[in-house]
Amino acid sequence: MCANATIKKCKNIKRRDLGSRLLLFSPDTNVLLEFNATAKFIWEICDERTLDEIKELYAKKYNIGKNDAERDVEDVINALKIKGCVN
Amino acid sequence: MVNDINYPMLVSWELTNACNLNCIYCFNNSGVPFADELTKKEIYDGLRNLYNAGVFRIEFSGGEPTIRPDFVDIIKEAHKRDFVLSIASNGTLIDEKIAALLRDVGVSYVQISLDGLEKTNDCQKGSIGAFNRTIKGIEYLKKYDINVHTRMTVTKTNLSEIEDVLKLAISMNVNEFNAMRAWSSGRAMDSHFTLGPDEIIRLDSEMERLHKQYSKYITVKYDHCGHFERKSFQIFKDHGERICQCGRLTCVIKPNGIITPCEILTINAGDLRKEKFIEIWNNSRVFEPFRSFNTENLKGTCAKCSDKNVCGGNCRSLAMIHYGDFYAEDPTCWRVMRAKEAK
Numbered sequence: 140m141c142a143n144a145t146i147k148k149c150k151n152i153k154r155r156d157l158g159s160r161l162l163l164f165s166p167d168t169n170v171l172l173e174f175n176a177t178a179k180f181i182w183e184i185c186d187e188r189t190l191d192e193i194k195e196l197y198a199k200k201y202n203i204g205k206n207d208a209e210r211d212v213e214d215v216i217n218a219l220k221i222k223g224c225v226n
Numbered sequence: 227m228v229n230d231i232n233y234p235m236l237v238s239w240e241l242t243n244a245c246n247l248n249c250i251y252c253f254n255n256s257g258v259p260f261a262d263e264l265t266k267k268e269i270y271d272g273l274r275n276l277y278n279a280g281v282f283r284i285e286f287s288g289g290e291p292t293i294r295p296d297f298v299d300i301i302k303e304a305h306k307r308d309f310v311l312s313i314a315s316n317g318t319l320i321d322e323k324i325a326a327l328l329r330d331v332g333v334s335y336v337q338i339s340l341d342g343l344e345k346t347n348d349c350q351k352g353s354i355g356a357f358n359r360t361i362k363g364i365e366y367l368k369k370y371d372i373n374v375h376t377r378m379t380v381t382k383t384n385l386s387e388i389e390d391v392l393k394l395a396i397s398m399n400v401n402e403f404n405a406m407r408a409w410s411s412g413r414a415m416d417s418h419f420t421l422g423p424d425e426i427i428r429l430d431s432e433m434e435r436l437h438k439q440y441s442k443y444i445t446v447k448y449d450h451c452g453h454f455e456r457k458s459f460q461i462f463k464d465h466g467e468r469i470c471q472c473g474r475l476t477c478v479i480k481p482n483g484i485i486t487p488c489e490i491l492t493i494n495a496g497d498l499r500k501e502k503f504i505e506i507w508n509n510s511r512v513f514e515p516f517r518s519f520n521t522e523n524l525k526g527t528c529a530k531c532s533d534k535n536v537c538g539g540n541c542r543s544l545a546m547i548h549y550g551d552f553y554a555e556d557p558t559c560w561r562v563m564r565a566k567e568a569k
Contacts, residue, residue: 155280157278164282164310
């Protein structure tokens with residue numbers, strides 16, 4: 140995954156904010172995703188940002204090291220890409 | 227961190243039991259509205275309830291949903307709450323105003339019941355002129371570029387007209403043609419017009435042929451609810467079809483707010499007027515057998531069938547309706563019918 144590439148949320152993704160959880164639904168692909176609080180944060184900030192920017196914000200938010208932030212963010216963004224929620 | 231989950235992916239909401247037609251096979255016995263149907267305000271409350279439960283997709287049906295005087299208001303409210311909407315209708319009451327509204331709210335599709343050419347359709351619908359009004363409704367929907375699916379409920383009466391209806395759908399730029407057998411429930415319970423084993427097999431091969439011949443012009447689907455034959459099942463399964471999702475991924479809200487796992491089953495899982503939807507979905511014991519279903523518990527002909535793990539016992543609701551037993555054989559499977567004939 141290219142660290143400098145800008146992440147873009149796909150259009151027409153529906154969301155339901157259930158407090159600490161977030162549900163996303165793509166009517167086009169019928170994919171439903173459930174996010175916990177940390178994945179929800181990544182989803183909220185990812186649009187029009189690069190991976191490096193997201194990792195930096197994530198590490199700052201949860202006060203964690205670079206390696207942990209890198210792993211978490213890449214896991215979530217990869218899953219979102221596979222499910223067609225971001226480009 | 228990110229998970230696929232099982233969830234009420236689709237809530238089918240029967241807005242009313244009232245209907246302007248009198249279909250011979252109606253599994254709901256629709257016609258007269260229930261005395262205790264939800265008011266507009268109660269439906270608005272229910273929409274909020276579903277939203278808070280995380281539901282995304284609602285299909286409004288009936289009865290005939292468009293017959294409600296407040297249908298337009300309900301659609302607007304559901305749109306405001308950002309639901310993905312679809313409508314199941316007979317199409318006869320769809321006018322330009324409704325079509326424009328459905329376009330404006332971005333309805334994902336409208337499923338229109340169309341059972342034959344004029345004479346056959348009107349005979350099955352119990353209403354002279356229904357065909358022409360349905361066709362007009364489809365024309366309005368297509369004028370507004372709405373995704374239209376036609377649904378043909380197959381009986382002995384219209385079995386020979388499937389290709390004609392399919393061609394008609396193509397000529398009207400319909401997006402999807404869906405055929406399914408009449409269920410042996412409601413007005414079709416123990417009826418003379420539901421298909422027998424030989425006709426089911428004929429329907430199977432006919433749908434295979436039509437799928438092969440017309441799929442480049444229109445999406446051809448064959449709903450296997452209440453049906454099973456291995457070869458065609460595999461074909462349609464490969465195209466994303468699944469047998470019964472009731473109680474696991476879908477449920478039904480009846481016109482009076484009672485929630486059931488399946489549209490043909492009247493078992494009460496909970497009351498939307500009194501309880502939160504999510505609590506009913508998570509806790510009602512009515513859903514439990516659908517979620518813990520095990521083919522090894524099937525009885526009768528289904529128990530001995532080598533394909534029971536492919537079809538999953540087919541329709542459990544029909545087993546409940548006919549035998550009062552969730553694990554009884556499916557009375558509408560042609561193999562079960564054949565086995566009964568052999569006795």
